[in-house]
Amino acid sequence: MKGSLTLRVSLAFVLIVGLSAAGLGCYLYRDFVGEIVRRDDIALRGKLRQVQQQLASPDAQSLVRDHPQYFRDTMSGQENSLVRVAAPDGQVLLDINAPGEHYPLPPAAAVAQGALLSWTSRAGAPGQVVSGMARLGGRQLVQVTVARVYADRTAMFARYRQRIVLACALAAGLAGLLAALLLVRGLRPLRAIAAHAALVRPGRLDSQLDSADAPSELRPLILALNAMLVRLHDGYTRLSGFSADLAHEFRTPVNNLLGQSQVALAQPRSVDDYEQILASNVEEMERLSRMIDSMLFLARASQEDVAPVRTTLALADEFGRMAAFYEGMAEERDLTLRCEGSASVQADAQLLRRALANLLSNAIAHARTGSVVTLAAAERDGWTELAVTNAGSPIAAHDLPHLFERFYRADAARTAGAGSTGLGLAIVSAIMALHGGRAEVRQAPDATTFVLRFPPA
């Protein structure tokens, strides 16, 4: 339970409520105690005045002398006050002190101010004492001292404190319990998400989490999870579609290999025939091998496992090299290769050549006989654009968005020749992605242009 949110929040609630209740309790207790003490002090002073008045009555002197028990009853009262009347020379005229407590006699200064003095009883209870002067029977000046022991008050305060502590503990416990209950309820949507996530598996990636009932704090999480599921679903669909495509693409060359080898073995043939068949097999296998290479390249590029080694490349030089490489092929199809513009890009030489070679192979294959294939470089808004343009029948508009997808063939009859792997443009796109750029296609009525866009260095 160390990592339990419920436990931690509940404990925090217990602490917060416990502390605030204790603070409040302390405040109220101190206030209460102060009030009680103040009242007791007033009562003690009142008692002093009462005794002073009784002593001032004309017959007080004889009463003190002859009937001290009268004073004992009337002066001590229900509060069991201790009363002492003494002459200025120290002679004690009256001392009501049944428990035999020793309380201090306030000094003259305190007497003059009527100040209270604290003392402690033999049983350890707090006591107060106050003195005043009086005219005994209206004549003799005496010092009257009244004292009290507050044993019952101390016990009451103790009980009060206990109740406060109990109330604090109860409040804290209740708060903790409530917090736990609220959290368990509040986290229910999270458990729903967990239950949903447990059901997610390949092929069921499209089921989305319901965000309608979720609290607003959890909605961003649910939306993010749903977006993640969409991405996973897309990736998974693409990947499984890709695997299926791959299997299909492999079928043709494997079928050729199998078929022609079996036909060859069906009856004895001349050495020339065998050579023909073997050479044809080699061609098919080279096609398979190229396909595997391209696939691996794409797989690595998509995992960003290919690190382009960027150097500054003068495009005029690169175009010249490409034109030289393709001059034989262009000549056979009566095409002219034209290089235009000069700019430079920061790019991996081999990757750029590979991309350009793929575009030029396509351009030469699809160019109208006798036309011009153009390689052009230009700067536009800080981006460097390499354009390969060929004249020829336009690519259908519905094919344009899919041209850079793996194994997408706009015109199966024309491009599915022995050399084509259907991956050329996907590789071009991957190479541009590795460089932080884009590959695009622009279709004019009579010319198709593939553009490689490199971002500003």
Next chain:
Amino acid sequence: MHILIIEDEPKTGDYLQRGLRESGFTVSLARSGREGLHLATEEEVDLVVLDVMLPGMSGWEVLAQLRAREGTAQLPVLFLTARDEVQDRVKGLELGADDYLVKPFAFVELVARIRTLLRRAPARDDALLCIGDMEIDVIARKVRRQGIPVVLTAQEFNLLHLLARREGQVLSRSLIASQVWDMNFDSDTNVIDAAIRRLRRKLDDPFAQKLIHTRRGMGYVCEVSA
């Protein structure tokens, strides 16, 4: 020249042995790493072709052991791998391998690499190459047949020079693309075929003796055919 092949896959081992024998090498074949190590120390071996994915003792271990032993520490090793991962290549070269090929590879490519490693690639660096009735002046970049000048473009000359320097050796299309145009990837093979056709039109078509020959499924060779 004695080549030791360490390869557990039966078909691969058999065709490598046969092909290298027919290319003029003495060949021993070991079907496991342990056997290979034994043969490498017992026999006078000049080069090892090592498959890295061997059962039991892996190719990497074999390579490390070869390098650790005194007699075989300098023995050229070319390793074959089906895993075209950068780490694999780096690992092999770090362990002291001299070269590598990724499966599937063209057989002529393997032979070319072996010849280079053995420093037996009969590449001719002469200033004047003569093949049949053809003379190539490498410095002046001029070609004559039967004394008649043949006018070639720069690319055509480079292509011819490559083929002529490696007279009698079959050169794969990818090797030609890499050497002549610096295209080090599997490019459109039609490009090489077109370039060769163009060269032939100028060099071979006007003359009875043909010098550039197609080896179907393998590549091209320049020689006076028997």
